[in-house]
Amino acid sequence: MARDETSSDGDGVIGRHEADVDRLAPGEFEAVRGVEDLYYHDTGMFDAPGYGSVYVYDTPKPAVIDTGTGANVDTLFETLSEIGIGTDDLAWILPTHVHLDHAGGAGLLADTYPEASVRVHSRGVRHLTDPSRLVEGTKAAVGDQWRHYADPEPIPEARVGGLAHGDTIDLGDRELEVLEAPGHAPHQTVFHEPDDGVVFTADAAGIYVPQIDAVTPTTPPPQFDLDQSLADAAAIADLDPSTLCFSHFGPRTFEPAVIEEFQRASVEWVEAVRRKREELESDEAVIRHFERTTELDQVWTTERAEANERLNVRGVLTMLDE
DSSP states (O other): OBOOOOOOOSSSSOOSOHHHHHHSOTTOEEEOTTSTTEEEEEOOGGGOTTSOEEEEEOSSSOEEEOOOSSTTHHHHHHHHHHHTOOTTTOOEEEOSSOSHHHHTTHHHHHHHOTTOEEEEEGGGHHHHHOTHHHHHHHHHHHGGGGGGSOOOOOOOGGGEEEEOTTOEEEOSSSEEEEEEOTTTOTTOEEEEETTTTEEEEETTTOEEETTTTEEEOOOOTTTOOHHHHHHHHHHHHHTOOSEEEESSSOEEEOOHHHHHHHHHHHHHHHHHHHHHHHHSSSHHHHHHHHHHHOSGGGTSOHHHHHHHHHHHHHHHHHHHHO
16 A cells, blocks of 8 residues: 655655654555655564565566565565556566565565566575575574564576676666675675665665664674675765665665764674673673663564564674684
């Protein structure tokens, strides 16, 4: 269900959008202001409104960027139908990386849209054709949160292709440029549409949380790399885009301060975990400390906030062990 555009920030580009998060309910979609033919859809992920954003280009060669966990995927099908993209029309399914909150629905989309080609970083292809190891690792990492995921469907090898830095995706009337961004995960890519100045950030610029007007780091195990993550964010800033399309909580206007805040918060977060590890008797005690002290339970569900802390702490601890 689309939402009416009833407000504007004056320049036609979505900005710091505290109100927008409340306005877009799970399963709904709306246009990304200032960008022709681009929409974003709230998957309702983790019962946290706004947490999972899927982007849809209604171009001559239509594309879906990220897919959510696969749970509630029927509402994404409804969104595509309302936009006017039929089951034989979708050209591209483009997960930014294969973490299952971004790629869990890719196989279900591929089943329903048989003409669509799937593209992901070359290091992630095998996880889409055979998701068994990814499922095993995700279940171990998220625990009870697995109930918010659907079992991913394997995608036939003939329909999945690998991406590398410098590749382009043809949307018919514009192209997406591919940038590798391996700091969050080695299979992560960022997509850049230069004509409208749009960057699909994946998790390379963190999670923008509009309710508190802040960017939070996202540092999952097992391959988070702080230095590379800082470099990835700098590469996004160097593109000087107009709009950042975050995979969580939707789009917002680009400002250099957003990237600077993410970089600063990432460094401070890693240092906080390192110091706490020196103080406490075990890694599990470190994890429990950050679970108890998270402030994100004021804006997300307590369950989701604590799960987020567990994952992020484990990622930093793993990096510190290397």
